[in-house]
Amino acid sequence: MPEKPVAVVLLSGGLDSATTLAAAQKEGFVCHTLSFDYGQRHYHELAASEKISRVLGAADHQVVRLDLRSIGGSALTSDIDVPKEKKEETEAATDIPSTYVPARNTIFLSIALARAEVLGAADIFIGVNAVDYSGYPDCRPEYIRAFEHMANLATKISVQGKQRIRIRAPLLHLSKSEIIKKGAYLKVDFSMTHSCYDPSPEGRPCGRCDSCRLRAKGFKEAGISDPAS
């Protein structure tokens, strides 16, 4: 029997990355999950990541400490308030919200690339999507393609011609409700997942931030009830 291929899967504790992990497992990869302790407000996502990783049967789960608070610039890692309720009428739809963490996906993918190189993995999975992407520039298909191109020039395994790095974003073109349907089909237990940008100290979702509202809308459109709400 041929050896199973190895993948690194970025895990945030949210339903998108949980569904991404389930998709990678379904494809037959031995999955090594990676999460970041980057000084985020929503620290509860780390506990969720660990649980999701274990329940879905990943080979291992690693948490990398990285002090992004010292970089600043985002409502998720600094004292800027997390925006609640609907956007102001004056705010253009193309505006990038204050919850954007500068270069976050680039940093996370870079560290995943290092991990992939150490493991000899050619596939890196990330749960970004470009439909309900909240206006983050690093969730677009052209960004993912550019990172993949760079990754293949950056690393020992690709330069030595052993294998080509692939950045896999299976949710890229799905809406939130389609992601929820896909996750349900893959039997992801959404009660383990955590989406809120600004939960209570006990980890309860606020129900009002962009991420909570997008999640509620997605479940409603999918016709599925959210076990975490």
Add this chain to the structure above:
Amino acid sequence: MPEKPVAVVLLSGGLDSATTLAAAQKEGFVCHTLSFDYGQRHYHELAASEKISRVLGAADHQVVRLDLRSIGGSALTSDIDVPKEKKEETEAATDIPSTYVPARNTIFLSIALARAEVLGAADIFIGVNAVDYSGYPDCRPEYIRAFEHMANLATKISVQGKQRIRIRAPLLHLSKSEIIKKGAYLKVDFSMTHSCYDPSPEGRPCGRCDSCRLRAKGFKEAGISDPAS
């Protein structure tokens, strides 16, 4: 008088990055330096970075903690021995040495990109060079170009069309002796710089690792004596 442009400069404490900082200062940038505490063996480089930054007049110096030891895979961050003396005859010249840290420049540039975005800086300086580059894939011109392309798709400032990110590698096509001559011309005090991959606990260079030997050869060819040896 127009405002001075702002740059982020990656600083390792070695002579290459010190010369890069001096070059950026000479070009008139307000320089914000960035170093990493990534579990490296050669911890003394952090003290050197702080001093270089201060003496050369950078606007500020930031050290980001990042646990690359948990990723592993390099002699610089794990228990693999740092290679000493000449390479074995059996080792091909194209081999990538064990001191290569997986995806290190990609990780460092990604965090510099986040810092640049927060500061509103368009220029990121890195002291890589492709001549005496020890076979690291992430020191080649095509890699730097690919990172720059990706960076311009990744970030808010570039997507909003405000400015284009530039990855500046002023030493890219210089040999070690040319870098030393350039540094001397820019009045860099090389006694502050630190190159050894495996110094003594007191910070004395071993004189035998790749980096020490490359430095010694560079000073010899430049006809300059090394004040740090």
